[in-house]
Amino acid sequence: GQSLEQPSEVTAVEGAIVQINCTYQTSGFYGLSWYQQHDGGAPTFLSYNALDGLEETGRFSSFLSRSDSYGYLLLQELQMKDSASYFCAAESGNMLTFGGGTRLMVKP
Amino acid sequence: DAEITQSPRHKITETGRQVTLACHQTWNHNNMFWYRQDLGHGLRLIHYSYGVQDTNKGEVSDGYSVSRSNTEDLPLTLESAASSQTSVYFCASSDGAGGTEAFFGQGTRLTVV
Numbered sequence: 370g371q372s373l374e375q376p377s378e379v380t381a382v383e384g385a386i387v388q389i390n391c392t393y394q395t396s397g398f399y400g401l402s403w404y405q406q407h408d409g410g411a412p413t414f415l416s417y418n419a420l421d422g423l424e425e426t427g428r429f430s431s432f433l434s435r436s437d438s439y440g441y442l443l444l445q446e447l448q449m450k451d452s453a454s455y456f457c458a459a460e461s462g463n464m465l466t467f468g469g470g471t472r473l474m475v476k477p
Numbered sequence: 478d479a480e481i482t483q484s485p486r487h488k489i490t491e492t493g494r495q496v497t498l499a500c501h502q503t504w505n506h507n508n509m510f511w512y513r514q515d516l517g518h519g520l521r522l523i524h525y526s527y528g529v530q531d532t533n534k535g536e537v538s539d540g541y542s543v544s545r546s547n548t549e550d551l552p553l554t555l556e557s558a559a560s561s562q563t564s565v566y567f568c569a570s571s572d573g574a575g576g577t578e579a580f581f582g583q584g585t586r587l588t589v590v
């Protein structure tokens with residue numbers, strides 16, 4: 370089966386840096402994606418890692434260690450609009466299996 | 478612009494009734510997926526399709542069915558709605574290449590009373 374674990378909630382202040390961790394156990398693992406979802410909205414794609422290392426996209430970076438079955442999403446210069454839920458998702462074949470999501474609350 | 482749309486956005490139905498949720502995408506994607514989202518469970522895969530006439534069961538497929546008669550549509554049917562199926566349902570599509578972004582519809586909030 371597939372399972373992904375991530376913290377349920379994280380709180381940080383505006384301007385700070387926050388890291389959301391994700392550990393996974395999947396068969397046929399291909400890569401790890403991250404999605405953002407605002408309350409009442411649809412999940413939207415943030416980043417993808419197939420190889421070990423760091424991928425940077427503006428204020429957001431994502432890291433993968435295949436040997437440790439571990440990844441994280443790093444959000445820098447936090448803004449109030451970053452308050453949302455963040456999901457890691459393991460790709461296996463053409464299918465995505467999602468973690469339970471981390472609710473990020475950014476405070477002023 | 479290409480898009481993926483779900484209808485209806487909200488629905489209330491009675492226990493035991495058959496319900497169909499529509500999903501239509503204009504990305505021309507081969508892969509389409511149905512997820513349900515419940516508090517504390519994230520997104521759980523119900524059914525998925527890799528192309529026309531192809532359908533597969535996901536993690537929580539009991540009580541649901543899908544059919545894929547064309548590339549654009551993957552309707553989700555609840556054969557006999559149960560209160561446990563009260564949830565928010567998301568449809569998604571992707572073009573199938575590794576690491577490709579999945580595009581999600583805006584969701585359907587279904588309440589079974």
